Amino acid sequence: QQQVKQSPQSLIVQKGGISIINCAYENTAFDYFPWYQQFPGKGPALLIAIRPDVSEKKEGRFTISFNKSAKQFSLHIMDSQPGDSATYFCAASEYGGSQGNLIFGKGTKLSVKP
Amino acid sequence: DTEVTQTPKHLVMGMTNKKSLKCEQHMGHRAMYWYKQKAKKPPELMFVYSYEKLSINESVPSRFSPECPNSSLLNLHLHALQPEDSALYLCASSQVTPRVLFFGSGTQLSVL
Numbered sequence: 001q002q003q004v005k006q007s008p009q010s011l012i013v014q015k016g017g018i019s020i021i022n023c024a025y026e027n028t029a030f031d032y033f034p035w036y037q038q039f040p041g042k043g044p045a046l047l048i049a050i051r052p053d054v055s056e057k058k059e060g061r062f063t064i065s066f067n068k069s070a071k072q073f074s075l076h077i078m079d080s081q082p083g084d085s086a087t088y089f090c091a092a093s094e095y096g097g098s099q100g101n102l103i104f105g106k107g108t109k110l111s112v113k114p
Numbered sequence: 115d116t117e118v119t120q121t122p123k124h125l126v127m128g129m130t131n132k133k134s135l136k137c138e139q140h141m142g143h144r145a146m147y148w149y150k151q152k153a154k155k156p157p158e159l160m161f162v163y164s165y166e167k168l169s170i171n172e173s174v175p176s177r178f179s180p181e182c183p184n185s186s187l188l189n190l191h192l193h194a195l196q197p198e199d200s201a202l203y204l205c206a207s208s209q210v211t212p213r214v215l216f217f218g219s220g221t222q223l224s225v226l
Contacts, residue, residue: 043204043217089156104156
């Protein structure tokens with residue numbers, strides 16, 4: 001019940017295309033869903049996050065879509081660029097919950113081809 | 115300043131060595147974390163400090179010893195490590211609530 005399932009494991013997109021990464025969760029107590037972006041040799045950086053009281057959040061080219069009834073959320077990267085090539089982790093936690101309950105998906109390695 | 119600074123960036127050590135990893139943040143966060151990350155895997159939680167007190171230890175072997183000298187600093191002392199401990203060690207910090215984590219760039223550790 002603590003798992004966050006992420007797909008696909010890897011993704012290749014042409015420059016200018018749309019990258020879509022999907023995640024699903026089981027624990028209905030989760031109420032905070034961040035996405036982290038990680039470049040090789042660097043730590044994960046918070047990219048965008050959503051709480052389940054909204055169905056969509058957009059920041060620049062990055063959009064989170066959230067479907068509470070299906071317990072699914074996804075990251076869309078519009079006009080994908082080679083600089084977006086990185087590993088993306090979805091995660092879930094309880095916003096005001098105890099430390100240590102941030103559950104990561106297994107990650108998606110995105111490659112954007114020029 | 116929204117940065118978590120980790121030193122060193124790279125570390126090579128033998129199985130009999132003692133070394134320490136250091137982490138510093140100046141965001142006023144009172145929760146600090148150590149994570150371990152193997153290649154192509156998500157970060158795994160090791161320790162959590164809240165208000166400078168150890169609040170979570172995820173059954174980490176005693177060859178890893180955390181220390182939180184003050185609210186801005188976090189250390190991880192390493193002793194008698196095994197080759198399988200080679201990984202990227204990440205420090206993170208957050209407010210106690212809500213828990214939005216800010217990660218450092220990590221220390222890439224190789225144990226020979």
